[in-house]
Amino acid sequence: MxxxxxxxxxxxxxxxxxxxxxxxxxxxxxxxxNGGVEMxxxxxxxxxxxxxxxxxxxxxxxITLLPNTSGARxxxxxxRIARLARAIGCGDFVKIEVVHDSKYLLPDxxxxxxxxxxxxxxxxxxxxxxxxxxxxxxxxxxxxxxxVMPLAAPIGSNKGLSTxxxxxxxxxxxxxxxxxxxxxxxxxxxxxAMEMGVDAIMANTAVxxxxxxxxxxxxxRLAIEAGxxxxxxxxxxxxxxxxxxxxxxxGFLRD
Amino acid sequence: xxxxxxKVELKAGQxxxxxxxxxxxxxxxxxxxxxxxxxxxxxxxxITLTEADVMEVVTFMGGG
Numbered sequence: 597m598x599x600x601x602x603x604x605x606x607x608x609x610x611x612x613x614x615x616x617x618x619x620x621x622x623x624x625x626x627x628x629x630n631g632g633v634e635m636x637x638x639x640x641x642x643x644x645x646x647x648x649x650x651x652x653x654x655x656x657x658x659i660t661l662l663p664n665t666s667g668a669r670x671x672x673x674x675x676r677i678a679r680l681a682r683a684i685g686c687g688d689f690v691k692i693e694v695v696h697d698s699k700y701l702l703p704d705x706x707x708x709x710x711x712x713x714x715x716x717x718x719x720x721x722x723x724x725x726x727x728x729x730x731x732x733x734x735x736x737x738x739x740x741x742x743x744v745m746p747l748a749a750p751i752g753s754n755k756g757l758s759t760x761x762x763x764x765x766x767x768x769x770x771x772x773x774x775x776x777x778x779x780x781x782x783x784x785x786x787x788x789a790m791e792m793g794v795d796a797i798m799a800n801t802a803v804x805x806x807x808x809x810x811x812x813x814x815x816x817r818l819a820i821e822a823g824x825x826x827x828x829x830x831x832x833x834x835x836x837x838x839x840x841x842x843x844x845x846x847g848f849l850r851d
Numbered sequence: 852x853x854x855x856x857x858k859v860e861l862k863a864g865q866x867x868x869x870x871x872x873x874x875x876x877x878x879x880x881x882x883x884x885x886x887x888x889x890x891x892x893x894x895x896x897x898i899t900l901t902e903a904d905v906m907e908v909v910t911f912m913g914g915g
Binding site for chain 2: 609615616617618619621624637638639640641642645646650651652661663664666679680681683684685714751778779798800801
C-alpha cells in the first residue's frame, strides 16, 4: 500500500522521527536502523577546537536531518540558529523550538509563529514544536509551516498523551502533517496517537532511557506502524451500556 | 580576537580558512558566524581576520 508521509514535498515511508539526544554516538546507527527511522533531529552547539567526533559521521546515508533550534528563547534566536544550521549544509528542514520556561520547557507559540514566518520566507521547510492550541496551529500554517509538532507532555517526561483531546482537534482541523513530539514515553502511547490519526511520532527520551535502547527502537517502529494501520483501517465502534454477541446464539438450547 | 566567547591569539594575515584549519576544525562539519554574520564556506579563504573580530563556530550534536 502506498502510504507516504509528505513534508514540504519530501516523501517518507517511516512515521517515526527520532530525536538523537542522550544516545551514545555508537548506538545512533542501531537505533535508526531498528526504528526504521528516515528523519532524525540534531541540535546546534558551539564546536570545540580540535577534530573531535561528530554526530554527522554516525548518521546513516540517506537520512533526512532535522536541525532544531533548542536553546532559543525568542524568534530572533531561533532564526539565528536555523540559519547557522543550514550553513553547515544538511538541507532546508528546521524544527523550531522556542522555550524560555526552564522548569516545564513549554514552547512559546507566539514567538514560534514569528520565527516560522521568517524562516518559511527564506525557503526553510519549517516544522514548529508547539503547545497544541488550534489558533496557534492555524497561525503557524498561515505563516508557512510544513507540519506542526504538538507536544504530548513536557519534554523528556515520558508521561504520554496528556494533551490527547487537543491533539485530536488539530488532527480534525489542520491540513499539514501533525507530528506528536515530546512526552511520548511508551510504544502503546505512540500507537494510540497514531490511531487518533496523527501523521507521525517523534520520540527521543523514551528510547534513550530504555534498558535496551535498540530493542525499544524496534518496539516504537512496530507500535507506530500498528497505530497507522489501525487508523487507516478505521477503528471499530464502541458500545456503551450494552453488548453485542460476536458468536451466533445457539437456537436449540431453549427452544 | 574572540572565538566562541574566549580570547584567542591570531597570527597576522590569517584568513578564516587558515585559522580554522590551524585549530583542526573539520570545515565540512561547521558553520561560522563572524561579527554576527554567517560566512559561507566558499568565502573562508577570502576573508582575513583582525583582532577586533568576534567569531562563533558551531556544529551539530545529538538533540531532540
